[in-house]
Amino acid sequence: MISIGTQAGLAYAFVEREVALMKRYWLWELVWIIYGIVTSLSVAYIGLAVPIISGSAVDPVTTSRFVLYLLVGTIAWRFMGLVFENIAEIIAWERWEGTIEYTFMAPVPRLTHLAGMAGGTIIRALVFSVTTLFAVMLFIPVDLSHANAVSAIVMLLVGTVAFMGLGIASAVFPLLWTEKGLQMAYIVQAVVLLVSGVYYPTTVLPSWLQALSVISPATYVIEGMRRALLDGADLVALWPLVWPALLVGVLSIPIGLRAFIAAERYAKRTGRLKRSG
């Protein structure tokens, strides 16, 4: 019988490992945090520059709303993007280091293993995103007077679940092909970025890309966060955006897990479950 306490203890091993790696690679982590802050600031300054770029007067309230619109996109994407990419990156990293053999040989159910990895990833994404948010607020005044924080947090949690599933599914690529697999995962992430309305409404996309935006959970999460933080929408009002993202999460986690287990079996049959590089 599988005890939840035992599984939580096993999953914690991966969280602790991620935190230990963050400490050891602190300089790299600092670089990525600074990079994230600068990226978000640059996007926010585009919002502030709208009157100059457009050559027409824009009232300060509209400008402030536009800045927050962009900031929500960039910071929410930073969070979900990290959740998505980190799981695939860890698998690739473990193959390069050769530790993948020991991880997969350990008596840890795959669900526990992946849940632990996702837990470590969420901590890292939270540190990055919260730091970015506060750093940006030091430079640019952000009007959160209408914000519904609870709704925004719920939307982010829903997005986390959805992106965990997508991250697990995309980790199949580096499990089978270390370098090419990671490249494939990045391409998937890039397409999700394009179609999810991170910096613009999805309605500006060509219709065939809008079709893709319908299946991206980020579309609903980012739109929901905007409505929560810009207009103070409550969860009842956001439900039409919550359920599709939740549906993707509920479906993508078991599908991603099954795909991962199938890929593991294939890797074991073909001798790919070993150090690469």
Add this chain to the structure above:
Amino acid sequence: MAIAVRENIGPPTVGAAHPALRAQDIVKRFRSSGKDVAAVDGVSLAVARGEIYALLGANGSGKSTLIRVFSTLLEADEGAVSVFGLDIRRDELAVKRLINRVSVEASFFKKLSAMENLVYAGRLYGVAAADARVRSREILIRLGIAETRHDEPLEKLSRGMQQKVAIARAFLTSPSLLLLDEPTTGLDIRSKREVQTFVRDLRDAHDATILLTTHDLDEAERLADRIGILHGGRLVAEGTTAELCARYGARGTLEEVFMTITGRKIEDLEAETNDGPAREPASET
């Protein structure tokens, strides 16, 4: 100094009538240059509880492939493997709790310290962090790694030291069946002796079963109760050193046995296989 191990070390009570490891007609083929090449070709063997069994063979003879099959990292195309009576596929998780492996390459998170890596490895096998720290310290010191080095990033330790940490990682989890894939390759003579003594102590004091692959004939003779010789993916001879020498070696040495069976010295075979294509394809295809 006694080896610090968990209390639950030793063969499990489940399946007490079974050998520690039983492999039947194992075949593993890999695709190479458009053709199927059998890395392991119909190998059957059984390792009794508490036994140290050495698999000898040159590079490419199928030793590491077999170890990878036994350690659940590779699925055999044909045949069956059981560990203490548990089927390696059907009861995979239970089998994983009973085994651990040391490979020829020490693989770690190199930025983390030996202690951090060991605590992480211990957690994966259900060893509490505090317990893992105490026992890791004891094992590392026993293997000749000074305490001052335990918290240094592994990348700062020599290859030999890293290999010892890899050995400590396997010992820490108190496996009932320990799979050692050329564990002393790259170690100096003194380190080799330390590891060999430790392996013997582990078996003698805690009834662990050990399957060792090596191309070091001296190591096999020094450690093993029984020896199997792999050649071209097949188990071509098996027995105690004395039995093999009586059967094949006119002058009573393992080297003589090896030459008689394979027609070559082990060093010549290694040189040949090092120059030739690997039996397992590169994973990046």
